[in-house]
Each structure stands twice: as C-alpha cells, then as structure tokens.
Amino acid sequence: MIEPLLSVRNMTKRFGGLVAVNNVSFAINRGEVVGLLGDNGAGKSTLIKCISGVHHADEGEIFFDGKPVRFSHPIDARRHGVETIYQDLALANNLDVGANIFLGREVKKNHFGGVIKTLDERHMLRESRQTLDFLQIHFPTLTEPIESLSGGQRQAVAIARAVYWDAKLMIMDEPTNNLGVPEQRKVLDLIRRLRERGVPVILITHILPDAFAVADRLIVMHRGRKVAEKATAGTNTEELIRYMVGASDDMSEDGALSATRETPSPQ
Amino acid sequence: MPADIRAYGNDALIYYIRGEDGGLYFLKRPDVSGDLLRRMDIILPYPVIVTACIVACAMFLLHKTQFGRHTYAIGGGMEAAVRTGIPVDRHTIKLYILSASTAGLAGFLSTLRFTAGSAVIGDPLLLSSIAAVIIGGVSLFGGTGTVIGTVIGALIIAILTTGLVMLNVEAFWQFIVVGTVVIVAVLIDQSRDLITGRQRRNAAT
Numbered sequence: 238m239i240e241p242l243l244s245v246r247n248m249t250k251r252f253g254g255l256v257a258v259n260n261v262s263f264a265i266n267r268g269e270v271v272g273l274l275g276d277n278g279a280g281k282s283t284l285i286k287c288i289s290g291v292h293h294a295d296e297g298e299i300f301f302d303g304k305p306v307r308f309s310h311p312i313d314a315r316r317h318g319v320e321t322i323y324q325d326l327a328l329a330n331n332l333d334v335g336a337n338i339f340l341g342r343e344v345k346k347n348h349f350g351g352v353i354k355t356l357d358e359r360h361m362l363r364e365s366r367q368t369l370d371f372l373q374i375h376f377p378t379l380t381e382p383i384e385s386l387s388g389g390q391r392q393a394v395a396i397a398r399a400v401y402w403d404a405k406l407m408i409m410d411e412p413t414n415n416l417g418v419p420e421q422r423k424v425l426d427l428i429r430r431l432r433e434r435g436v437p438v439i440l441i442t443h444i445l446p447d448a449f450a451v452a453d454r455l456i457v458m459h460r461g462r463k464v465a466e467k468a469t470a471g472t473n474t475e476e477l478i479r480y481m482v483g484a485s486d487d488m489s490e491d492g493a494l495s496a497t498r499e500t501p502s503p504q
Numbered sequence: 505m506p507a508d509i510r511a512y513g514n515d516a517l518i519y520y521i522r523g524e525d526g527g528l529y530f531l532k533r534p535d536v537s538g539d540l541l542r543r544m545d546i547i548l549p550y551p552v553i554v555t556a557c558i559v560a561c562a563m564f565l566l567h568k569t570q571f572g573r574h575t576y577a578i579g580g581g582m583e584a585a586v587r588t589g590i591p592v593d594r595h596t597i598k599l600y601i602l603s604a605s606t607a608g609l610a611g612f613l614s615t616l617r618f619t620a621g622s623a624v625i626g627d628p629l630l631l632s633s634i635a636a637v638i639i640g641g642v643s644l645f646g647g648t649g650t651v652i653g654t655v656i657g658a659l660i661i662a663i664l665t666t667g668l669v670m671l672n673v674e675a676f677w678q679f680i681v682v683g684t685v686v687i688v689a690v691l692i693d694q695s696r697d698l699i700t701g702r703q704r705r706n707a708a709t
Binding site: 311312315325326327328329330331332336340341342343345354355356 | 569576579588590647
C-alpha cells in the first residue's frame with residue numbers, strides 16, 4: 238500500500254475549556270481531493286490551522302511524507318510544501334501578477350559582482366507566464382495591479398503561486414466563497430487540474446455541491462469531532478447533512494478512528 | 505493607522521521632548537570649523553544636482569530592487585506581506601532610517617546655506633513636504649506612489665509658494681494656500697480609494 242502524503246493522528250486542540258478539535262485522525266493520499274465539511278464552528282478551520290502551523294495541536298501527531306513533523310510557523314509548513322490558501326488570499330493588490338507570485342521570494346540579478354542586486358523582472362514574468370499557461374489560466378495582461386482582477390482571477394493567482402513554489406499539499410479555505418458562478422466553476426476546474434498533477438487538495442467548504450463536484454473523499458466534522466469519512470461516490474447530500482448537523486455519527490466512542498469501517502445504512 | 509500619520513505623531517512627541525524654551529540646543533557644539541564649512545561650500549551652488557542624485561537613488565531603490573518591491577507590498581497589504589515571509593518590522597525600521605537620513609542631508613544643506621543651525625529651522629517645510637508627497641500621488645493608506653510623482657508634487661508646491669511670494673502675498677496666507685491644496689489632494693486620494701473599494705466589492709459578489 239502506498240504511504241499517505243499526510244496523516245494526522247489523534248489531533249486535539251483546546252482553547253481553554255473549549256475543545257475545538259477532538260481526537261481527529263485522517264490521511265491524505267497523493268493525487269486526491271478531500272473535502273472537509275462541517276457547519277460553522279465545527280472545527281474545520283482550527284484543524285487546518287493546526288496542520289499549516291498557525292496553531293499548535295495540544296495532542297496528536299502529523300506525519301508528512303512519512304516523517305513526523307511539527308510546524309512551528311506557517312513559513313515552516315510552506316517550506317515543507319504545505320501551501321494554505323486562506324480566504325483573504327494573502328496577495329498584495331497594488332502589485333502585478335508576477336510580483337505576487339514571487340512575493341517575498343523575489344529573484345534577483347547581481348551587478349558588479351553582487352554589490353548591487355536588482356529584481357530580475359523578465360525572469361519572474363517568464364516563469365509566471367509558464368505557470369499560468371500550465372494551469373491554463375489566461376489573463377489579458379500580467380503587468381497590471383491585480384486590484385483590477387476579479388475575485389476568481391485573484392484566487393487563480395494565489396493557486397498559481399502555490400503551484401510555482403512546488404506545493405506538495407494544497408489546503409484551500411472556502412475558495413469559492415464570494416465568487417460568481419462562472420468563477421466558481423473555474424476554481425473547481427483548477428482543483429481538478431491540481432489533482433491531475435498529483436497535488437492533493439484539502440478543500441474546506443460548507444457548500445455541498447462544490448464538494449460533490451471535485452472531491453474524491455469527504456470528511457465531515459461536527460463539534461470538533463470527525464463524525465464521518467465517505468467516498469464521494471458512496472454518499473448523498475441528505476446523508477451528509479445528517480452528519481453535519483450531528484444527527485448521525487459514525488465515530489462513536491468505541492469505534493473511533495476506524496476510518497475504513499463500514500457504516501450502517503443511515504435509513 | 506496610516507504610517508505617515510504615525511510619523512507625524514512621533515514628530516509631535518519630539519517637539520514635546522524639546523523642552524519649554526521652545527528650542528533644542530546642541531548638546532555640544534559640532535566640531536565643524538568654518539574652514540571645513542567653507543570648503544563644503546563648493547557643493548552649495550548645485551543643490552539641484554544633489555537632489556537629482558538622491559532622486560535617482562530613490563527611484564532605483566524603489567522600482568528596481570527587492571527592497572522597493574517589499575516596500576510596495578507592505579503598503580499594499582500588511583497581512584499579505586507578513587504571510588509571505590517579508591520581515592515587515594525590520595523593513596519598516598529601515599524605511600524610517602532612510603527617511604531620517606534624507607532629512608539629515610537636507611539639514612546639512614540648509615546648515616551650509618545659512619552657516620547656522622537650529623532644530624526648528626525645517627519646521628515650515630514639514631507641511632510643504634507632506635503636501636508634495638500627497639500631491640505627487642502617494643496614497644496616505646499606502647501601496648501607491650512614485651518618486652517622480654513626488655518630485656512633481658514638490659515642484660508644484662515650490663512654484664506655488666514662489667509665485668505667492670512674487671505676488672507679495674503674506675507668509676500667513678501662503679500657509680493657508682498650501683494647506684488648502686493638501687486638503688483637496690487628500691480628498692481626491694480618499695475618493696479614489698472609495699471608488700476602487702466599491703469596484704472590488706462589486707467584483708466580489
């Protein structure tokens with residue numbers, strides 16, 4: 238059996254008396270899109286922040302690429318290849334597409350034996366264009382501030398940035414929020430394209446149609462606990478909603494963590 | 505809070521520290537002999553050239569280097585800059601140092617010109633320099649602006665004040681005119697942000 242790229246074991250995160258993430262375990266395989274579902278406050282975001290280094294889990298382990306890891310800082314996680322795209326995208330709206338893809342990691346040219354370093358704009362533009370072509374994203378111009386781009390296009394820039402910097406695992410927090418319908422479709426297409434490249438994606442969402450459209454597997458959380466894990470093909474909206482509102486629960490105390498366990502029919 | 509406004513606040517703090525007499529004195533007389541000053545005089549007739557050098561350096565720094573790119577990035581979105589690993593605090597400190605150095609150079613030139621120093625000699629220039637920057641298209645909220653725009657802004661202010669002097673307008677009124685121009689420029693700046701903000705929201709929904 239192929240080892241999963243990321244596996245999280247028995248992760249717990251408490252904020253004071255509140256248990257935000259309660260003993261959650263799951264694994265992500267290469268080239269797979271996993272939807273992380275749950276109502277507001279179910280602990281999806283906290284779980285993701287524990288993985289991407291924003292929070293530190295109180296208990297539990299993370300294995301990335303077969304090795305135990307502890308990300309003390311988001312930059313640390315990124316260095317390992319875990320790219321998280323939050324809803325605010327972390328883009329500088331006053332800069333152009335190329336500048337944003339290389340933000341904080343600019344490529345420099347040396348002059349006079351390294352005394353003076355200037356930005357290698359041409360190189361960065363060329364690389365940006367290649368990455369965008371690769372992802373089949375088309376912008377009329379790459380040298381305008383991205384302020385003038387639509388929400389979906391900016392999302393695409395953020396995705397392209399992650400891809401260019403060799404993301405091994407992409408985590409996306411509600412990427413289709415605040416987007417028009419055609420834009421949503423484009424973002425979902427991008428996620429599929431990432432999967433074709435073998436980059437697994439964790440898609441956080443509470444929009445079920447989105448999850449059904451792209452995810453291979455779905456993990457449902459309710460009040461900090463993982464309550465279900467299903468193959469997308471083997472479930473339906475009604476069943477998922479039952480899990481999301483807490484009406485059904487596969488992972489009852491005794492059988493917790495047995496992710497592969499067959500579930501009784503919900504009817 | 506916009507950085508320029510904060511800097512203005514810091515400036516007020518320094519005023520306070522300056523003491524009740526209303527004048528900061530040199531703690532020690534600077535060891536600049538009249539001789540040295542006189543030799544320095546050779547650069548005095550060429551303030552335009554000195555300015556041009558500074559402008560060229562600033563343009564290079566802001567538009568061609570990583571330092572400049574990070575400056576824009578921080579202005580455009582602090583959050584994004586932090587998350588992409590730009591050392592925001594260190595960068596901001598560097599910017600303040602740079603600003604203080606150019607102000608120091610200006611002080612040096614003015615000392616040469618008047619062959620006398622005072623801590624308050626540049627005070628009337630404070631309003632003009634902020635005005636020049638804003639008229640030149642630098643946003644008070646950060647992220648936009650060019651060096652050349654600032655130069656043009658400075659020229660506009662210089663032409664304005666020189667013209668007013670030529671028209672025999674009192675110094676009192678000159679301040680008011682410059683102040684009015686600043687207010688108009690800030691209003692335009694604000695409305696520009698409002699307009700783009702509205703566009704952004706429309707695009708989002």
